[in-house]
Amino acid sequence: MKNKFLYTALFALTLTACSEQELIEQPSTPTGGTEVQLPTDVTSGELLIKFDPAMTEILDRTLAVATRSGGAMTRSGIPSTDEVLAILGAYHFERIFPVDPRNEERTRTAGLHLWYRVKFDENTDVKEAARRLSQLGEVSKVQANSRIQRAYKKQSYRTYISESALKQKATTRAGKTESIFDDPGLSYQWHYINSGVNAFDNQNELQNGSKAGCDVGCAEAWKKCTGDPSIIVAVLDEGVMNTHPDLINNIWINEGEKLYAGKDADGNGYEDDQYGYNFVSNSPVITWQDINDSGHGTHVAGTIAAMNGNHEGVCGIAGGDGTPNSGVKIMSCQVFSGEYGVSLDGEARAIKYAADNGAVILQCSWGYNSALASLVDGYTPGPGSEEEWSELYPLEKEALDYFINNAGSPNGVIDGGLAIFASGNEYAAMPSFPAAYSKCISVSAVAADFTPASYTDYGKEVTISAPGGDTEYYNPVGENDPEIWEEIDGAHSGSILSTLIKDGQPAYGYMDGTSMACPHVSGVAALGLSYAVKLRRHFKASEFVELLKKSAKPLDPYYSNGAVKRFYRNHLTHGASATKVELSRYVGKMGEGLANAGELLNKIDGSGSDMVVPNVYVSEAATSTVDLASYFVNGENLTYTCTSADTAIATVKVTGTLMEVSGVKTGATRITVKVSNGTEQTITVTVRKKANDNGWM
Numbered sequence: 001m002k003n004k005f006l007y008t009a010l011f012a013l014t015l016t017a018c019s020e021q022e023l024i025e026q027p028s029t030p031t032g033g034t035e036v037q038l039p040t041d042v043t044s045g046e047l048l049i050k051f052d053p054a055m056t057e058i059l060d061r062t063l064a065v066a067t068r069s070g071g072a073m074t075r076s077g078i079p080s081t082d083e084v085l086a087i088l089g090a091y092h093f094e095r096i097f098p099v100d101p102r103n104e105e106r107t108r109t110a111g112l113h114l115w116y117r118v119k120f121d122e123n124t125d126v127k128e129a130a131r132r133l134s135q136l137g138e139v140s141k142v143q144a145n146s147r148i149q150r151a152y153k154k155q156s157y158r159t160y161i162s163e164s165a166l167k168q169k170a171t172t173r174a175g176k177t178e179s180i181f182d183d184p185g186l187s188y189q190w191h192y193i194n195s196g197v198n199a200f201d202n203q204n205e206l207q208n209g210s211k212a213g214c215d216v217g218c219a220e221a222w223k224k225c226t227g228d229p230s231i232i233v234a235v236l237d238e239g240v241m242n243t244h245p246d247l248i249n250n251i252w253i254n255e256g257e258k259l260y261a262g263k264d265a266d267g268n269g270y271e272d273d274q275y276g277y278n279f280v281s282n283s284p285v286i287t288w289q290d291i292n293d294s295g296h297g298t299h300v301a302g303t304i305a306a307m308n309g310n311h312e313g314v315c316g317i318a319g320g321d322g323t324p325n326s327g328v329k330i331m332s333c334q335v336f337s338g339e340y341g342v343s344l345d346g347e348a349r350a351i352k353y354a355a356d357n358g359a360v361i362l363q364c365s366w367g368y369n370s371a372l373a374s375l376v377d378g379y380t381p382g383p384g385s386e387e388e389w390s391e392l393y394p395l396e397k398e399a400l401d402y403f404i405n406n407a408g409s410p411n412g413v414i415d416g417g418l419a420i421f422a423s424g425n426e427y428a429a430m431p432s433f434p435a436a437y438s439k440c441i442s443v444s445a446v447a448a449d450f451t452p453a454s455y456t457d458y459g460k461e462v463t464i465s466a467p468g469g470d471t472e473y474y475n476p477v478g479e480n481d482p483e484i485w486e487e488i489d490g491a492h493s494g495s496i497l498s499t500l501i502k503d504g505q506p507a508y509g510y511m512d513g514t515s516m517a518c519p520h521v522s523g524v525a526a527l528g529l530s531y532a533v534k535l536r537r538h539f540k541a542s543e544f545v546e547l548l549k550k551s552a553k554p555l556d557p558y559y560s561n562g563a564v565k566r567f568y569r570n571h572l573t574h575g576a577s578a579t580k581v582e583l584s585r586y587v588g589k590m591g592e593g594l595a596n597a598g599e600l601l602n603k604i605d606g607s608g609s610d611m612v613v614p615n616v617y618v619s620e621a622a623t624s625t626v627d628l629a630s631y632f633v634n635g636e637n638l639t640y641t642c643t644s645a646d647t648a649i650a651t652v653k654v655t656g657t658l659m660e661v662s663g664v665k666t667g668a669t670r671i672t673v674k675v676s677n678g679t680e681q682t683i684t685v686t687v688r689k690k691a692n693d694n695g696w697m
Contacts, residue, residue, distance in 0.1 A: 204474065
């Protein structure tokens with residue numbers, strides 16, 4: 001979504017998508033001393049503090065006392081810190097990340113248990129508080145906290161289309177697109193399958209068109225795989241409409257939790273989180289009905305996982321094949337709601353929540369402004385280096401590192417997580433952060449003819465590109481009315497078609513931006529991992545990223561030999577001169593090329609390593625169950641024989657594909673798994689008096 005946003009105090013976290021031209025006031029550039037930097041206009045009465053690891057025992061003791069008493073913490077239990085807090089007028093003190101026994105060990109390994117939020121009286125000088133706290137030896141990091149905020153102009157370039165209009169137009173255009181699905185919108189999703197013959201070709205005075213093959217390679221990929229429900233993509237965005245008829249069956253559900261039940265059934269620290277969590281309101285209720293909601297999160301989700309083969313709407317890259325439980329799952333981690341945005345600590349919780357609850361892909365169509373964004377155009381440049389970004393936003397970096405290092409499983413399809421970010425829409429020669437972080441996947445956008453989208457940020461930090469639409473390139477000047485339900489053959493078909501929301505109701509429509517390119521890469525990655533599930537292949541996250549890059553279609557050949565792009569920047573009025581850009585400036589700066597699902601799936605064949613049955617941790621007199629079908633190709637149709645080396649420690653039996661390991665007494669033994677396809681694996685079983693499923697005791 002091509003937006004500029006208004007943010008309070010701390011930073012310019014932006015949804016970077018759809019062609020919505022928004023003139024928004026920008027925050028000041030963070031400044032400060034060498035110990036801790038805060039924005040000059042910070043007004044929030046909160047600080048985020050990370051303590052030195054040596055303080056762990058004291059903090060744990062204070063937290064335990066508060067938990068037992070059912071009251072809120074007001075102090076840390078560390079005398080020197082509490083003395084300063086008392087002087088500064090602190091009245092509330094809490095650990096940022098809730099305790100989740102299943103993941104507490106790795107939370108502590110990452111040092112995230114040391115982050116706390118402190119609230120001060122409204123008359124407290126937060127800058128002085130930060131200065132005083134940063135001087136304490138017990139405190140290692142201090143960061144301001146703030147709630148980000150968006151503001152839209154009414155005049156936007158978002159375009160809607162009704163389901164009935166979609167079906168009517170698809171009937172007249174039948175056979176125009178190679179397809180294995182009957183979803184009426186697919187023939188207009190050139191970004192999946194581009195024949196080079198589209199309704200928007202040469203429809204404006206600049207005669208801009210499309211080129212065959214400028215897509216993400218779904219035609220070839222869908223012959224091998226269409227999506228697997230074990231792959232979960234966390235969408236950090238506006239709330240995803242989980243009742244949308246083209247998404248409803250591909251929404252992640254936290255089994256065991258129930259909305260409005262008033263309890264944390266799974267013990268993960270979040271009550272009632274059946275469909276994800278709203279980190280803006282700190283509530284399990286995912287929302288999308290506010291007048292200021294744009295449908296951005298739902299549009300993003302549809303590109304990844306709109307249901308395929310259901311005879312309606314549009315397709316998703318990894319949306320399944322129309323059979324029950326065949327597409328990837330969308331987890332909604334809501335970080336924007338109406339005119340409000342999440343706080344910095346809420347953003348970090350959302351990232352960690354995704355990792356701890358099964359997501360392996362983090363879909364993030366937002367970021368700070370590029371450091372090279374133009375002041376003339378009204379942008380306030382963001383961090384210019386990885387060092388600057390990590391100093392300004394250490395909690396954000398640590399949360400991302402946690403996801404990248406801890407999502408997935410050593411015994412699953414991927415060990416680690418993929419954090420995928422939009423590069424930004426400031427026409428700038430450097431992607432924004434966090435996209436520019438070397439451990440993230442940064443996505444730039446292209447139009448339907450391989451040219452860089454007019455608005456896209458680019459640079460050596462970009463990982464890969466994907467279709468993002470380009471209204472400035474294809475749409476005739478002066479023909480943009482956001483309130484009408486456009487004919488699908490209109491100029492907006494050069495944009496990205498997906499699921500949307502209009503007036504709180506399900507809809508379909510077009511958006512532009514690196515926000516739209518980003519979920520194409522998330523969808524391609526999800527489809528690749530789904531195929532790896534089918535082949536029972538295992539990858540380290542870094543290995544999978546390299547496959548994603550190596551499978552891309554080269555773009556540089558389209559930018560040489562004096563190639564030029566012309567477009568109407570910001571939809572200038574009739575009679576204005578077109579903007580002219582020499583494409584040579586993009587050579588080597590659009591990542592490895594255009595994301596290509598077909599080639600990615602080809603490269604997954606024979607890559608990675610065999611899946612391995614996990615070791616088992618179990619307590620005495622308890623049973624742990626492992627579905628062996630998940631670890632062998634065609635595993636659901638194989639038979640298994642399992643033998644315990646020491647039945648005095650643990651016994652084992654097999655029912656169908658389920659291996660049940662029961663602890664007898666404390667100790668360790670080994671279990672041999674023999675498979676009817678001739679393969680054999682041996683695992684270790686550890687029995688303790690008390691243990692949870694992941695062995696944290």
